[in-house]
Amino acid sequence: MNAKRWIALGIVVALLVVSGITKITSTLLASDEETMSLTDSLMAIDSDVTEMVLEDGDVNNRIAVLTINGAIQDTGSSDSLLGGSEGYNHTDFMDQLEMIREDDTVAGVLLNVNSPGGGVVESAQIRDKILQIKKEKKLPVYVSFGSMAASGGYYVSAPADKIFASPETLTGSIGVIMQGYDFSELMKKVGISDNTIKSGEFKDIMSSTRPMTAEEKAIMQSMIDDSYGQFVKVVAQGRHMTEAEVRKIADGRIYDGRQAKANGLIDAFGYEENALDALKKDKKLKDAEVFEYDTSGGGLASLFSSSVSQVIGKKSEAEQAMQLMNMMGAPRLMYMYGK
Structure with a gap:
């Protein structure tokens, strides 16, 4: 980082400190009851994850809505401080799953997936956490596919109780790829x-x-075969099929929603609202509050990110392309379609 950017960051930090102190002071003075301490005010400003209520309802029986949008890759979260790129954030998503595991008010999970897949390790981490939640909390997990839920996108969805997709959804692509x-x-x-x-x-x-x-x-090839065998087992266990049945349809090809349903890869046609309605009906959660996590937040981190972005600008397309090239520099095992 050059001197110009360091100076800009220094100015932003100073402005944020003044802004934070002003906000805290006004909050304390405006309160007739001294119910919010200085620490509480700081925590309110520095909250990285908040909950956004989508549908009002029973706060003791809630449905958490999660979203995977984009390639499932752990690109790190350091760039988010400086107004990094939007899209899937693996660290944030794993944190959300852990919050669900620790929240006794969550009675069901709806996972929206729109992804071509991603890294073998990241996909396995998500699936393992979902299985942990289902085992420990006995929570139902329903999945709604977007325009694409292929390869790793399907891998993470396999443990779901029910999978919904559009007839035009592209899914399947069960297999492993490594390219150089x-x-x-x-x-x-x-x-x-x-x-x-x-x-x-x-x-x-x-x-x-x-x-x-x-x-x-x-x-x-032996490494690819091992990972492929794991993928087959995951689908077989999740969809209650034999491994032989899975291998017949797991040659890497992509399926549309109609073909996926015929092959037993999804349960029903529908969109997010249909999956949510089915979850409420099947699990007697008609009056449940529906919410999602908001990691963009109004906290200090997001304020800092926004301010820095205005001062020094977001990454140029060239910088983003270079970061992607660095990530792809070493061949990786991928559950990915269209790489």
């Missing part, structure tokens, strides 16, 4: 040579500077 690029021929043409010093024969496996050997391909 071989630029060795191009390097020869432009006169670029590679100098790699390694401790073992396979240390630079899937290097972009040379073709893979047959042995290297066999090594990587």
